[in-house]
Amino acid sequence: MSKNDPDSQFDRFLDEWSRRDFLRGMGGALAFSAFLAGGVELLEACGGNSTQSNTQNAVRGGHIVEGVISDIGNVNPIFINDTASATVGYLAYARMLTVDANTGNLMPDLATAVPKVDSDQVSYKVTLKDNIKWSDGQPITADDVVYTFQLMYDPQYKAVTSRYRSQLEQHLASVTAVDQKTVVFKTKGPYAPFIISFINFAILPKHVWSTLQPAAINSSPMNQVPTVVSGAMIPVKWDKGTQYQMKRNDLYYKGKTYLDSYYFKVVADAVQVANQLKTGEIDVGSPDLSQWDSLANVQNLDRRSYVAPSFDYYIQNLDPAKTPKAAIFGDPQVRKALLTALDRKAVAQRVYFGLAAPADSSVSGAQWVHTTPKTQYPFNLAKANQMLDAAGWTKGADGIRAKNGVRMEWELRTNTGNKVRETLITVLADQWKQIGANVTTNPVQFPQLVTQLSQTREFEMILLGISEGLDPDTTQLWSSKSIGGGALNGAAYKNPKVDDLLDQAVVTLDREKRKGLYQQLQEILMEDLPAPLITYPKAVWGISKRVKNWNVGPWNGASPRPWFNTVYVTDGK
């Protein structure tokens, strides 16, 4: 059984959502810079939900069972760290802003509108809607917002171990309640991702949590089964490892959901999700890619797939101090030849069971800053061989190329427990053999791999996947500041122009200007190829025919689900 271990849980987490998304999650700079730019983008932002919910024949009542491959951990928004917890957490807690499934546009949730930055470039004013209440009848006010943020960054709450503390301490100058309904955020300096990271956030009820000592907040059972919430569903019961039960919140500001109850059922792995979709034991879930075809002819089941905001890529270690193989990867011609030798279309077809698209840039197609750079590397085995010949890497008697005594051989690692990646590395090794490179493969435990990539940087080549956040800032991937110490530039790629673009873009609040900067970045990265992208994997869902309006999309896979109140079951049971 390889799909049930936490490695693949992390992968699921990676493939479906990244932790920062819960903060930056969905939208942000998009919508507000749309206001700045005006015009068409304004219409997009106003239009908001481009996924259609049809409630003409909606039936009231009934339940739905969602199958998920990991149990919840902590559903408190200030602690949420995994997909499963986010799924439940954002059904329980409403947020100030939410996100459209397909476009990734920010939409107002508890706020009246998506805020735009003031002329001082650091102040943001958020106004809450009228008549919004907690599930115990108390009104949701600006004090709740301020309290939630204080828990995360105020020194008096230092005992609260929120993972967002260091980020907030770095960027947030103050958060104040101007009146019952209005909150003003001030950043320390212009910071483009601010709305996505911090205003796109859920709120805690102050009147409930402030009765606890700060240290007690970390271990309160309300972190798993909150008593007072503001979202579409109210938590009822958590049977560890089995299921999480929720019931309809009659005080939800959007109105009562059609469903009476929601069950989150824990299933050991994605293949079992597929089995339970077939038998009807669960209504919705993400099955294993390998089961996609077998779900095609199941009665009473629909399938859905979409390109998720994520990508699979391989990182070449460019640091000669860490590995002698840097002599191979250090040559730009070699890097280009290696990518040219990969038949990415065939890979997407066979390794991903057809459920992926070949990559063409350094960000996924779902990102609003995506562009198709001029430099591309279409698959061409002959050309790859020529490039290597021209670069002085000559084939030896055993068919392996060498130059200046350095043979073209290295070890390619990926994480265990992910069948797709384990197959992928053997396919890559095989394709590179065709151009005279001797690649050995080695699946490694995920924790080791993360340590190797982000701390010790002792590796030759690693294949991994990244789940993108809604904000396009990729400083952690490509900046020279992000080498080691837990950051993700494992290749040790250093390009001052790239650093400059990244630094500029993160403080550029104008959407069009920002997009231009990231497009320049993509052009450079496609030239330099420190860590080329191979595919954009798709996310897949099995949805029972009795469930309507289950509008999951690239930016709404697990959370948030602004359309949840329109979901109904045709039999009302």
Add this chain to the structure above:
Amino acid sequence: MLAKFIVRRALAAIPVVVGVTVITFVLMHSTAGAYVPGLSLNPNLTAQEVQLLRSQLGLDQPLWIQYLNWTGVAWLMQHVGLGGVLIGAHDITPGILEGSFGQSMVDGTAVTSQVFDRLPNTILLTVTAILIGIVLSIPLGVIAAVRRGTRTDHLLTGVSVAGVAVPQFWLGLLLILVFSVQLHAWGLPFLPSGGVITPFTGGDLIDRLAHLLMPATVLSFVYLAIWSRFTRSSMVEVLSQDYIRTARAKGMGDRRVRYVHALRNAIIPLVTLVGLELPGLVSGGLVVEVVFSWPGIGLLAYQRALAYDYTMVLGIVTLASILVVAGNLVADVMYAALDPRIRLA
């Protein structure tokens, strides 16, 4: 005498449990290196955050301090004035001394609450499997013994060999495929393919039994295989005894001879075998739990070990080793109680 025996065994168990915790602790930390549990490849993760996480989880302290903190010894040391020895320590808690095995490093839930909430599921599974094993292996063993050398005997031998040879995960997956997926596809009543209860409609006895049936059967297969062989050979031996011949000579019916006289004596070694399974009650069902999404502590330990959730794994291993030692003790006492020829040393 019995009391002395139990006390002596309990005292001898303490260094065993402590040793287990030390070994587990060292192994986990040496394989994980600098990894922070709960960490993922997040493109927005900064180095400061990783540092903060390490500090919050106490992983930036020296290893020996982390261990002492977990056992509560560090807290004791602070209270008797030896706190100065603990260089680099922060956030010392009473730990085990207050009955707390800490919080999970991955999701913050209390270790004891996770373990004790899931332990009954595991025990239910293994006890049911053992019961099925006993109920089926006795008649099978008796039949094989009585008909030894015939085709029935050979058939049952084949079943035994299969029971030991067939991997549990293969058998489990096969049963799911047939009794869950296929039966459903044919429109027939089908068995649930995993979990403990059906959400919403389930939770009653029939539902729970339906969920329990397949996993317990798969788990019992191995027990069945071994115990039926054992019962068979034990029966064969007993059936050749003089007192059996006497009973037959007196005109006693076959059935009475077999089940009243012979079986009673043949069972005793079986009790030993079953008793040997007591320690395995807690850990035996791991593969089955994984295949059937059975929420027991086997599945929990497996998932958390791979996630490097140090505190959870340490907690599970410690509690499991205590239970194993206790199980051994109970088995020994039970054996001595049943067979007067045995003396407890």
